[in-house]
Amino acid sequence: MFAVTILGNNSAVPAFNRHPTSQVVTIDGHNYLVDCGEGTQIQLINYKIRRSKISHIFISHLHGDHYFGLIGLLNSFGLLSHQQELHVFGPSPLKEIIELQLKVADTKLCYDLHIHHITEAATLVDNEKLRVKCFRTNHRIECYGFSFEQKKQPRKLNIEKAKEFEIPANFYDRLKSGEDYTKKDGSIIKNELVTETAEPGKKICVLCRYKV
Numbered sequence: 028m029f030a031v032t033i034l035g036n037n038s039a040v041p042a043f044n045r046h047p048t049s050q051v052v053t054i055d056g057h058n059y060l061v062d063c064g065e066g067t068q069i070q071l072i073n074y075k076i077r078r079s080k081i082s083h084i085f086i087s088h089l090h091g092d093h094y095f096g097l098i099g100l101l102n103s104f105g106l107l108s109h110q111q112e113l114h115v116f117g118p119s120p121l122k123e124i125i126e127l128q129l130k131v132a133d134t135k136l137c138y139d140l141h142i143h144h145i146t147e148a149a150t151l152v153d154n155e156k157l158r159v160k161c162f163r164t165n166h167r168i169e170c171y172g173f174s175f176e177q178k179k180q181p182r183k184l185n186i187e188k189a190k191e192f193e194i195p196a197n198f199y200d201r202l203k204s205g206e207d208y209t210k211k212d213g214s215i216i217k218n219e220l221v222t223e224t225a226e227p228g229k230k231i232c233v234l235c236r237y238k239v
């Protein structure tokens with residue numbers, strides 16, 4: 028699954044039935060939050076987006092309408108006994124701001140929070156399924172956009188065909204990665220006979236309206 032949910036797209040001044048900036052990019056069951064304006068938590072609830080599936084948060088810049096909801100969300104993760112570690116990316120001095128807010132409230136989080144400062148175009152996340160990059164955009168203060176690029180998808184397995192050729196189930200993952208199967212008698216089952224080409228990975232960029 029590859030989807031984007033706009034939680035809010037309003038600017039700093041409150042307006043009826045609109046919300047400050049925040050988007051959720053959902054890829055293969057994981058939620059990636061981009062910006063976290065006021066009210067983001069309520070919008071996550073309204074859209075039934077599971078907070079427990081958020082492992083990365085990306086803050087484009089430090090105007091309040093893009094991150095004033097962040098400390099509340101981080102605090103709620105603690106109250107909800109969030110277990111997995113959380114990575115937050117944003118311009119400096121986001122780390123100092125969040126740490127001060129936690130310190131004055133004597134808040135001890137029950138999960139590992141990693142705040143990474145971004146200072147230039149860079150690759151922020153790179154795993155077997157996804158690559159996230161940031162790039163500078165033109166704004167009054169330091170500001171970044173983010174690209175989410177789904178990596179090559181595994182081939183689609185036709186299980187009926189695989190069973191027909193008596194290929195053991197523990198070889199299915201290797202079929203999905205494109206391997207042929209060699210039977211005990213030395214005959215080869217070509218991969219194309221039991222799999223189909225996967226859809227190409229998708230890519231989306233999320234950024235403020237200011238020109239790159």
Ligand SMILES: [Zn+2]
Nearest residue numbers: 088090093166
């Ligand atoms: Zn701004």
